[in-house]
Amino acid sequence: MSCLVGRTIVLVHGAFTDASSYAAVIPLLLREGLDVVAPAVPNRGLGGDSAYVASVVRAIPGPVVLVGHGYGGAVITVAGAEDNVTALVYLAGYALDEGECLGELQGKFPAPPLADALVRTQVSGRGPGETETEVSVDVARFPALLAAGIDSAAARVLAVSQRPLANRALTEDAPVAAWQTRPSWGLVAAQDRAIDPDLERYGYLRAGMTRYEVDSSHLVMLAHPGTVVRLIREAVEAV
Template identity: 40%
Template structure:
């Protein structure tokens, strides 16, 4: 097993080598399955490039389609996905999905947690209270709230802050297919912090304008997480899918 500070700052070339090692030793995986949890302003298709890499490594995968109506509803959908799979299960959360796996990950059949540009709060913390002590994320200036109280990210926000290093065609698709999140969900605290009991891993994005890099780096020490930093925007599963897959495979080991 690589040391817990192992991957921080490694080059893409080194990570490619790690990818080969992970695939070659797939028979050594302790976890059998993976549940991928998308964040706000996204949907399950955010994992389309990561999923086949995990399946090639011998893992069963479900990309949960969470409704973003409430934290409780998102956790319930995630738990139903866990129930469908052979355990042990690795839970992976992107952005808001980190809130979800922090709550859902306390189950006995959850093997480990992977935070991908994601939030990892403590018990009693909502997203709002958790981020209150950090600087303002520029991408939040582009939120649009509808009459029902749901936030969407404007096309400009997606292009300039959420996924600025993707091709225009992908940016357009993300903006059109994004899942709006209920504003009330942002004030709901988690009741458990599964990372206190489960091995944790993190993909930290160094150009993130949604989940600030400072937040992600602060979490690595708190979680005692194996971590890798990638020089990219808020969507590393689309810009660096192999790096994200490698980290999930490492978590499954």
């Protein structure tokens, strides 16, 4: 355990969830002697979200391993360029290339079942009188599409406490791909109905990551926390 002390794990949640999606993983990491930070990502757009996470990382003394789930994978792809980031871990996540956006990468693969369960809503924007479109998941379909294999009561709570994603996050290009210069690990959720598992495999293979698969739905951190912690530990020990 001593070799892990002094390392900070920054857990970046994805679209439609918040930091509580790591609730099963955090106690296990703390037991390992690791420092953990699980910020609340605004989910307002790739540029702003990655800048926010980068600011969190810069404030941490010492080495950081960045972990990103789903859309959080796109966020760590950009924020991972910070000097003290030593490794990246993708959990059923988008590993964008430089100059690529989520919509472009998604367009290379068939639409996942999640696509026809998305709800778009007009909400207040950043300035007076402005509006923007945000995306959420139909509450009734959320458990089956994102949280299969998770306690049904917990899945219902997640469904009604979603953190929506601003629609513009789908079209903003990644200005940098940190996996080009950082050792990276990727976990494919083989039963993912929110992101095509083949998209996950493609991104990880393109990045030359160390890759694993688990028979899981999209919220792999809640369905298989032990597997996720072992992967994070491997990344920490390797760097």
